[in-house]
Amino acid sequence: MINRPLAIAAALLLLLLLPLVLQGPYIRHLFILAFLFAIVAASWDLTLGLTGLFNFGHIAFFGLGVYTAGILTTQAGVDPWLVIPIAGIVAALAAFVVAAPTLRLRGIYVVLVTFAFSQLCLQVVMSQGDLTGGAGGIVRVPSLRISDYNFARDQRLGYYYVSLVLSLACIAALVAIARSPLGKTARAVRDNPEYAAARGIDQMRIRLTMLVISAIPTGIAGALYCIYFRVAAPEVFSFSTSTLILTMLLVGGAGSIVGPAVAAVGIVMISEYLEQFPDLKATKHMLLAVGIILVLRFFPGGLAQISANLFARSAKTVGATPERAP
C-alpha cells in the first residue's frame, strides 16, 4: 500500500519546509547534527555493510575532516567554504594511507589496523599541541558567510539548509554507487569472495575504491561539523563517537545505506535529548551500548529489514516475492 517514490518525495518536502514551521534554533540544531551524522553513518555503511570491509577506523576520516577545517581556517586563513571540499580530499588521501597495509589482510587483521589507525590519529592530534591545540582543541573557527550574510546569526537557518543539501547530495551519491555495477561488485566481494575472484573481480581494487569513496563524504561532514560548532575537539576520535555512529548503522540496517541515514536522525534526537541531563552522560553511552547488543541479537537487519518486510507485504498483494535483505 506504500508508494516508495511518493513517500520519498513527501519526506524531502517535509525536510525542506520543516525549519519554516519549527522556528527555534535548538530544534534546527538537532536536525543539523542529524544530517551530518547521517552522512557519516551512510558512508561508513558503504565499506562495513556493503563491501564487507571490516573498517573500524571510519571515525578517523571524520576527525581528520574536523581538524583539516579547524587548522586551515584558523592557521592558514582559508575560506570556510573552500575548506569543506579540501577536507574531503584529505580524508580520501588518509584512506589511501590506511588502505596500504590493510588491503592484503583479511578479517580481524583489517579491524585491528583500521582501529589502530583511528587511535593513532587521536594520539597525533593530542601530541601536536602547537597545531591542534592538544586536549583543548581549536576554538574560534570562522563561520560560513556569503558576503555580508553571517551564518552564525540567522537562528541556524543557513546551516540547516547547507547541511540538508550536503547530506542529501552525499546520500544520493552513495545510493547511486551502491546500485551501480561497482556497488554490485562490492556486494559480490562481500558475499562470496572466492566466486567473485573466479569471475575476475579484483578485490583489492574494489576495496580500495570503496574505502576512498566512503572517506570523501565523511571528511566533508567533518569539516562542516567543525565550522558549524566553530571548534575542533579531540572527542571526535573517541570510542563514544564511534559507538554512536555504529548504533545508527546497525539500527538502520547494515548494507542498506539509506537505513543508517534515517536511523541517524532518530538516534541524534534521543542522544541529544539525554544530553540535557549532564548526570546522564555516562548512562546515555551505556544505553547506546545496550541498544547495539539488542539490535544485533533481535533485529540483525535493522530498520531496513523491517521496512523491507513492510514493502514486501504490501507488494505481496500483487503477487511479488519478498526481496531478501542483505
Place this chain on the structure above:
Amino acid sequence: MADIIVSILVSGLVLGSLYALMASGLSMVWTTLGIFNFAHGVSMTVGAYVAYEIAQRLGPDLWVGYSILLALVVMAAVGAAFEYLLIRPFYGRDDMVLVTIMTTLAGLTFLENGVLTIWGPRLKQLEPLIPGNISYGLVNISRQELIIVLVAPVILLALFLVLNHTQIGRAIRAVGQNQKSAQLIGIPVTRMFLVSFGLAAALAGLAGMLLAGVRLMTPTMGADPLMKALIVVIFGGLGSIGGSIGAAYVIGFLEAILIFTVGIYWTPSMLFLLMVLVLLFRPQGLFGAKNPSSL
C-alpha cells in the same frame, strides 16, 4: 650513559610484563573462540576498580594482596558473565567475527561508562603490595614495579603449564584447534569458552590491579594498554600465545627505547609504523605460523 641504559631496561621490563599479561589473555580468547575481545582493556580497568572497592570495604589495616585475590575471583566471574551475555547468543552465525567485534565494543562502552558512573572521574590509587623503592647500583625501581616484573613471568608460566599439562588446559586448546572434534570426544565446548573468557578477564584484571599501585586509576586507563596489546598481538601473530608474550616484551623494550630517543609524543606513531611494516611483510606476525587462519 650507563644509567640511561639501565633505566630503559627497567622500564622496558615493566612495560613488557604488563603487556604480556594483557596480550596473553587476548590471544587465548582468540585461539579458543576465534573472537577478538575489544573489552579486554576495560577488564583491566574494572579489575583495578573492583580491587579498590574491596580494599575500601575491608579497611586499610588489611594487606591489599587479599583484596587483589578477591578481586581476581570477581573478575573471573565478570569475564564469564561477559561471554554468556555478549558472545554466546551469536555463536554459530556466519558473521560471528564481525558481530562479536561490535558486541565487545559495546561491552567496552558499557563497562567504561559503568565505571565512570559508579566510581566517578576522580583519580584513585590502590595501595602498592609493598611500598617503597629499591636502589641497587644504577638500578632504581619501586618495589611494586619489581613485583610486576617478577609476577608476570610466574603467572605466564603457570598459564603455560595449565594450558599444556592439565586436562582443562588441553580441553581449551582442543576447542581452539578443532571445535567439532573436541565436541565429538566429549569436551564441553561452551564451558571451555566460559573458562577462557573468565581466565582472560582475570589476567587483564591482574594487570590493572598491579598497575593501579604504580599509576593513578581513571575510567579510561584500559584504552592505552588495549592499543598496545593490539600492536603486540599483531607483532606476535594472533594465534600464538607464546608469540604474543614474546612480542609483548619486544614492544615493551621498543617503547622504552623510543620514549628516550624520539620522545613520548612520537612513540605511538613509530609503533604504528612498525606494525604496518610487520603487516606488509609478515601478515601472520613476527612469530606467527606460516599459514595464518583464514580470518
